[in-house]
Amino acid sequence: MxxxxxxxxxxxxxxxxxxxxxxxxxxxxxxxxxxxxxxxxxxxxxxxxxxxxxxxxxxxxxxxxxxEMLMPSIQPRELWEETGRWEKFGGQLLKLRDRKDGEFCYGPxxxxxxxxxxxxxxxxxxxxxxxxxxxxxxxxxxxxxxxxxxxxxxxxxxxxxxxxxxxxxxxxxxxxxxxxxxxxxxxxxxxxxxxxxxxxxxxxxxxxxxxxxxxxxxxxxxxxxxxxxxxxxxxxxAVAPSAPRGVPVESMRRVDTPTQRTCEDVAALMGIELGRTVKSIAVIGKQGFVLVLVRGDHSVNELKLAKLEGLADYRLASEAEIAEHLGSEPGFLGPVNTRLPVTVIADRSVAAMADFIVGANETGFHLAGVNWGRDLPEPGLVADVRNVIEGDPSPDGKGRLSxxxxxxxxxxxxxxxxxxxxxxxxxxxxxxxxxxxxxxxxxxxxxxxxxxxxEQNNDGAGISWPAPMAPWQVAVCVINPKGAPEVEEAAAALHARLEDAGISAVLDDRGLRPGPMLSDIELIGIPQRVVVSERGLAAGTYEYRERNEPESESIALETLEQRLGLA
Amino acid sequence: MxxxxxxxxxxxxxxxxxxxxxxxxxxxxxxxxxxxxxxxxxxxxxxxxxxxxxxxxxxxxxxxxxxEMLMPSIQPRELWEETGRWEKFGGQLLKLRDRKDGEFCYGPxxxxxxxxxxxxxxxxxxxxxxxxxxxxxxxxxxxxxxxxxxxxxxxxxxxxxxxxxxxxxxxxxxxxxxxxxxxxxxxxxxxxxxxxxxxxxxxxxxxxxxxxxxxxxxxxxxxxxxxxxxxxxxxxxAVAPSAPRGVPVESMRRVDTPTQRTCEDVAALMGIELGRTVKSIAVIGKQGFVLVLVRGDHSVNELKLAKLEGLADYRLASEAEIAEHLGSEPGFLGPVNTRLPVTVIADRSVAAMADFIVGANETGFHLAGVNWGRDLPEPGLVADVRNVIEGDPSPDGKGRLSxxxxxxxxxxxxxxxxxxxxxxxxxxxxxxxxxxxxxxxxxxxxxxxxxxxxEQNNDGAGISWPAPMAPWQVAVCVINPKGAPEVEEAAAALHARLEDAGISAVLDDRGLRPGPMLSDIELIGIPQRVVVSERGLAAGTYEYRERNEPESESIALETLEQRLGLA
Missing domain, CATH: 3.30.930.10 (Bira Bifunctional Protein; Domain 2)
Incomplete structure (x- = not known):
């Protein structure tokens, strides 16, 4: 081409x-x-x-x-009624009527x-x-x-x-x-x-x-x-920690956290790892108020949570509901000293913690050195309710997750x-x-x-196609073709050899200046580029560059042929 | 396959x-x-x-x-409004609305x-x-x-x-x-x-x-x-006849045609060629009543007629209009003895006629031996207003029309x-x-x-594809594969050789009885068919048939290879 x-x-x-x-x-x-x-x-x-x-x-x-076969793009409503998807599919289904008022959709x-x-x-x-x-x-x-x-x-x-x-x-x-x-x-x-x-x-x-x-x-x-x-x-x-729960070494104590409403802020104030804090999330399920606990460096997985009994249609608790059950305002919630008895669901990793930090249910305070069975009852339910993070063990027991x-x-x-x-x-x-x-x-x-x-293959200059997807494998660029007909002839000959060898190639014979021409070739992402110029020909060389290499090199025809798979 | x-x-x-x-x-x-x-x-x-x-x-x-490029099938109304075709295209244009009530069509x-x-x-x-x-x-x-x-x-x-x-x-x-x-x-x-x-x-x-x-x-x-x-x-x-108008030899006379209302019937009654009669068609144009004359063996071409001045939107005259202008009822119309003066448009071939037959404007009668300039004025307009027929000279002057x-x-x-x-x-x-x-x-x-x-290529047995359109070029049919594995092996080997040679081939290994199998292959129109059977292999022959040949022939492998383009 x-x-x-x-x-x-x-x-x-x-x-x-x-x-x-x-x-x-x-x-x-x-x-x-x-x-x-x-x-x-x-x-x-x-x-x-x-x-x-x-x-x-x-x-x-x-x-x-x-x-291979070919089905129609326009599909009659009757078929979609049989599966119930005429309604269920929702707004993405493009519905239409023909001239006889028959109902159809454009197949999604x-x-x-x-x-x-x-x-x-x-x-x-x-x-x-x-x-x-x-x-x-x-x-x-x-x-x-x-x-x-x-x-x-x-x-x-x-x-x-x-x-x-x-x-x-x-x-x-x-x-x-x-x-x-x-x-x-x-x-x-x-x-x-x-x-x-x-x-x-x-x-x-x-x-x-x-x-x-x-x-x-x-x-x-x-x-x-x-x-x-x-x-x-x-x-x-998110698999359960392999190590057993640690033995308590601290006693529970109130920590002054006047403006620290997140685990990150509390950990920073106390100079401890985020993984020692526990996040409390108050939700309302079928059986009422539930407190969900995950580690401060973890996040709740809503899909997993919704799979637990009674939580299929759960929602976050309102401030009023939180105040009613915990006697607290958001930012200082915790499972200890609740106003009413509360169901606690602990993520597997929280259930394995000792000496951890939670909100004190009192504005401006957290509790540190908290331990299960001593400062609060064992959790009502231990379950996987968090998103995995980088470095977690793989659920199949082999390796760690990225x-x-x-x-x-x-x-x-x-x-x-x-x-x-x-x-x-x-x-x-x-x-x-x-x-x-x-x-x-x-x-x-x-x-x-x-x-x-x-998205996977681009840089500042443009697209960098994986070779099998590139519009052409090789671009043969002609510098200043009008001034020197032998340059265009040499380029055309190389281009023809590539095509004859079944290598998809394009000849850039548009007569652009080198700057815009080479920018175009980089932008459209051709994997291999050969520049044919008068000066190069005089020296018996071609300028060759692969799209992902930073520099081009001047090489002799024999080397070029090897690089292009012609030799 | x-x-x-x-x-x-x-x-x-x-x-x-x-x-x-x-x-x-x-x-x-x-x-x-x-x-x-x-x-x-x-x-x-x-x-x-x-x-x-x-x-x-x-x-x-x-x-x-x-x-090659690929444009979308769904097209916005705005573009069609620019050319006026949103309305003009008519009912074939499938219009639809998206979820935001935007208007589109499915591109015709x-x-x-x-x-x-x-x-x-x-x-x-x-x-x-x-x-x-x-x-x-x-x-x-x-x-x-x-x-x-x-x-x-x-x-x-x-x-x-x-x-x-x-x-x-x-x-x-x-x-x-x-x-x-x-x-x-x-x-x-x-x-x-x-x-x-x-x-x-x-x-x-x-x-x-x-x-x-x-x-x-x-x-x-x-x-x-x-x-x-x-x-x-x-x-x-329809080009004008090359021969000049003949010299009148008959005088005009009334012919008794009590029930003969078509040129065919009149010609049959009089025992003359249909081409000597003239058909009169009464139409109403912009300037009023017009009588169009074509030869009895010709038919009016409505497109050509409508291209004449004043006839763009012509319609056939009603019986009342015919009676008013000609004083006649349909079946006996003609350009002679009209009640009112009438514009006459004669097809080129009619203008070249002498001694012709027309309706007499009198129920039950036609006129024979009619001649231009003697029995009626020369036509108001001579034009090409008929459809060509088999045998007419080609308009480019070379040969005759089929x-x-x-x-x-x-x-x-x-x-x-x-x-x-x-x-x-x-x-x-x-x-x-x-x-x-x-x-x-x-x-x-x-x-x-x-x-x-x-439509162009079928017979009683089914489709007979032109080779370039056939789903496969060759069908290799296996008779009774289960009884004799060497039959299927030989067929499979031939099939593989064809595919290796770049000849599109299908192996019929469905194990059907010969009748239904060969009927299928004929029905789907495969150009070349080879039957491999136990008996044939024993004799060293294959049964070969081309789709359009009436009979199959038993041939040796070497001949078969030639027929299939393998040799």
Whole structure:
């Protein structure tokens, strides 16, 4: 490809309304253009990258035994009524009416349509298992579309679905898909983690999310440095301390903390570690007032708390409720000397503490040297109610946890029989008896991967594509082509050799000055760059630079050929 | 591909609600499945064919210098308001509202979006010409979706757009696109014609339609046997007869035609050629009553008539109006002895007639031996107002016209400045002055081509794909694999050799009985079929058949290799 014949349109300025790096860089590199909130055109440059992702995804889906099909984007309301999702799906479902007043939606996902397909197509267990996939445009009417294609309304997705006679067969295919996803992200050259996930609204029994790691990610992920354990921080188990509770050595005493309302402030005042303080959180559950205790350096995990009996719909206690039960104002709460008897839930780590510090239920005071069984009763319940932190032991007993931020780009679910039951999707088994099928579904945000890859791979100069995602592998840049035709000829010859060798290359023959030309090539993230100039040719050298190397080097043709994989 | 691992789902029965062969066969072969009126899933088999078309289209678009991009399917109302098409496009435009009550449509075409893109991207004549294309799902809310994917509501289209500084440049790219379209349909192995077309609602100055020829086609096409002239019958010029008007030899006389109200009946009664009679059609135009005359074996072309002055909105005259002007009832009208003076428009062929027959304006009578200038004045206007018929001379003077039916699958337009002007899409020219761009647009109905190809290529046994569109080039069928493992081994080995040689092949290892298996392979239209059986292997032969040959033949491996392109 000659860049002069390709519509490349870059800008220096950072667009005002783009908040994250990927959005800014996709606009600056001219990969996407906006027509309405969350609705974009993929320019020729953007589409090249999108297609690279698409083709890796397609190859691995086929390798996993799935066959490609293409379902419609417009779906009739009737199918969504069968699963109850016409209402349940919420405002993200873009509903519409055709000219005959029939009701439809623009598919945000295809469980209903594929189950409709399966119940008509599949009659016998002999046709199972069946895995199908499609790569298709979806629409989710996000209330706040943002970050460019990271959270667009119209987006490109790969969705796959599998059908099985029983749960064991589903579990086997689930594993095959999990492995395929792992290969996809490895092949794309991305740093990622597969994490156990909450199944949320989709339902079902097992699910994993695939996250591309990036500091700007919306999700926090905990993963072990000693195994492949990984989980969303919200779901990662905080295991009980292995060491037994210490023996009390201090006696309980009041500490003057006139303005110290947080554990951090108290620890700072007393000159002790934050991990010796205890945070008290007052909540109201089904049985009334409850005091939840976590270590000062920990935070309450709301999902875990809500899973405890009576706390499914808990809320924070009001100041009046706190005063009524504890006789205190916020900032000085604690489990000792409460006004009324109070249920105490202690996190596993708090239950293992001795000589700890809590609020005194008295404005301006905390209590230090507090010990279970002596200064207050043993906790009513000991449970895992906190978020894991960096350095916690891994729940699988292997290694310690690190925390990283991630961008969810894939999700595999064992749906079980939920959809098949709702829609009557059965096959005859070996005994000629109708059986509701078991289903799996497997999604990848194809367009989102492009943005996530940029979040993970960029610097001050622009995008730095992992080689498998780059629009071109090599850029051959011509300096001052008009002044010296032999320069353009040499560059064109090199470009032609690369293309003949099956190496995707672009010839920058736009005739720009070296500064803007090389800035463009860096901005759009081409992994390898060769500059052909009159001076270089005279000396028999080419200027070569890899996108992630700080400096370019002048090398002879023979060396260049090795670097480019031509030799 | 092993067919046992591919979801193939054929049926013997012809579906009741499918009217045309392509719809019936696509359902029977299991290529598509319906979810709602005009809304289909493309099954794995159907998608394979669709992708073959797509890839030929893509390659030729790229060869024509167009770069691929991807515009959104959901388009904001504001853009459509700028061109006035939000209202003008009519009921086919699927309108919808998002959760914030913003108005959008599901794109039936992309002139608005691409012009929005171009006016933001293109600043200078140096960036021109630019051709872009996309292959994308469109939606047109047909009032009567039918014939399967032939006239579906959701469908796959390739749409391309070009931008130019002037009309000359547009005309050059138009020719390049015309040639690309020709190559596309040639490469797909289809019989087709490019015809001059009426530009209809899209507007602009020049356009051609590409039709796949098939008896079931909706459009009638006239094309020369002596040149590449072709046009929609509605638009083909009926040239004036080359011979001068004959000399009158008969005198005018009344003929008794008591029940003969049509030219056919009169000609039959008189035992003369239909071409000697003249049909009179009474219409009301802007200037009032007009009598239009065409030969008895011709038919009036309403488009041509409406292009004459004062007839843009003409209508047929009522019986009362006919009685008032001619003093006659329908069935016996004519230009002689009219009650009031009447404007006469004669088709070119009628103007060249002598001794012709017309109605007598008297119930039960016609006039024979009528001659211009003697029995009635020369016509007020001589014009081309008829449809061409088989055997007419070609308007380009080369050869004679044939008429065939066609299915429109492609359309190229010179849009000119219509959209660019409406939307303010300008670039600076060589003098730094803003110029409205000239645009072309070029569409291909990718999914429609699949149906059209079947209309053109089918027989009693099913589909007979042109090789470039076939889901697989070769089917290797295994007879009785369980009884003799060496049969399946030999078949699998042949299948593997084909795939290694880059020949798309499918192994039918489903273990069906020969009858149903071979019927399936014929139904889905695989061009070449090899049957591997125990008996054949014992004799060292394979049974080979091409889809369009009536019989199979037993041939040795060496001959087989030649037939399959392996040798």
């Amino acid at each position: 000659r860049l002069s014949q390709f519509h490349l349109s870059t800008t220096r300025e950072t667009p005002a309304d783009a908040e994250v790096a990927s959005h800014q860089l996709m606009l600056r590199a001219g990969m996407i253009r906006k027509h309405a909130a969350g609705i974009y055109t993929w320019t020729p440059l953007g589409l090249r990258v999108l297609r690279r992702v698409e083709s890796v995804v397609r190859e691995e889906m086929e390798r996993a035994g799935a066959v 996902t295809h469980e209903e349509v594929v189950t409709d397909f399966a119940r008509n197509e599949l009659r016998s267990y002999k046709q199972l298992p069946l895995s199908v996939f499609q790569i298709q445009t979806k629409f989710r009417d996000e209330i706040r579309p943002r970050f460019g294609v990271m959270r667009a309304r119209e987006f490109l997705m790969k969705d796959a679905y599998s059908f099985h006679l029983d749960a064991e067969c589903l579990a086997r295919t689930y594993r095959v898909m999990y492995d395929a996803y792992t290969r996809i992200f490895e092949r794309l050259g991305l740093r990622f983690r597969a994490v156990a996930a909450d199944t949320g609204a989709i339902g079902g029994s097992a699910s994993h999310e695939f996250h591309v790691l990036a500091d700007s990610g919306e999700d926090a992920i905990a993963f072990s440095d000693g195994s492949d354990y990984a989980a969303n921080v919200e779901l990662a188990e 925390i990283a931020r991630g961008i969810e780009v894939g999700h595999v679910f064992q749906l079980g029989q939920t959809y098949a039951k709702a829609m009557g999707a059965t096959v005859l088994d070996h005994n000629g008896k109708a059986q509701v099928m078991h289903m799996g579904c497997y999604g990848i945000g194809v367009s989102r991967i492009v943005a996530a890859a940029i | 092993r067919l046992s691992q591919f979801h193939l789902s054929t049926t013997r029965e012809t579906p009741a609600d499918a009217e045309v062969a392509s719809h019936q066969l696509m359902l029977r072969a299991g290529m598509i499945r319906k979810h709602a009126a005009g809304i289909y899933t493309w099954t794995p088999l159907g998608l394979r064919v669709l992708r073959r078309v797509e890839s030929v289209v893509r390659e030729e678009m790229e060869r024509a210098g167009a770069v 075409t992309h002139e608005e979006v691409v012009t929005d893109f171009a006016r933001n991207e293109l600043r200078s004549y140096k960036q021109l010409p630019l051709s872009v294309f996309q292959i994308q799902t469109k939606f047109r809310d047909e009032i009567r979706p039918r014939f399967g994917v032939m006239r579906a509501r959701e469908f796959l289209m390739k749409d391309a757009y070009s931008f130019h500084l002037d009309a000359e440049c547009l005309a050059r790219t138009y020719r390049v696109m015309y040639d690309a379209y020709t190559r596309i349909f040639e490469r797909l192995g289809l019989r087709f014609r490019a015809v001059a077309a009426d530009t209809g609602a899209i507007g602009g100055s020049a356009s051609h339609e590409f039709h796949v020829l098939a008896d079931s086609g909706e459009d009638a096409i006239a094309f020369s046997d002596g040149s590449d002239y072709a046009a929609n019958v509605e638009l083909a010029e 008429i065939a039916r066609g299915i429109e699958v492609g359309h190229v337009f010179q849009l000119g400045q219509t959209y660019a002007k409406a939307m303010g899409a300008t670039v600076l020219d060589h003098n730094g002055k803003a110029q409205v761009m000239h645009m072309g647009c070029y569409g291909i109905g990718v999914s429609r081509i699949v149906a059209a190809a079947i």
